[in-house]
Amino acid sequence: MAVDIDTLFEMMDEDQPTEVQEAALREARKIKSLSVFMQPIEYKWSWENCAKVICEKTDKELDTYICEMLEWLQDLNWPGAFLIMERLEKMDSQLLVHAVGYRVKQALLLKDNEWLTYMSYLLKNKKLYDALEKKYQKILKKYYESYWGN
Secondary structure (H helix, E strand, O other): OOOOHHHHHHHHOOOOOHHHHHHHHHHHOOOOOHHHHOOOHHHHHHHHHHHHHHHOOOHHHHHHHHHHHHHHHHOOOOOOHHHHHHHHHOOOHHHHHHHHHHHHHHHHHOOOHHHHHHHHHHHHOHHHHHHOOHHHHHHHHHHHHHHOOO
16 A cells, blocks of 8 residues: 555544554554654644554564653643553563653653653553662652552
């Protein structure tokens, strides 16, 4: 079928009929450069389907995109955010630890409590919690307990 990227994103729009979205997903899975699926600004309503493509990838394939995936957690109302959050939570903690530390530091500088709250969900991965620096453990645990419960 081979379609250009703009057409592909239009096909991935959540308002398209299911068959059109499924055809787009089949094409999207062939694209090796995952960066095009990291919240394409021009096509916000394709984000849920972009997240589906991303979430099918292995930890190794996603390794270089973890920081971009964590950006998705800034707002859980964004299409695809829950899919990305659940995929991140299942990732190897050693791949996540540095990116999570970096993004927590960034969220603190931005005073973005919502982002910290949503990133704290990743503490469901006990190995990640154990791998984080103590200061990040403490910060995220506080947000986790107040929002997600114990």
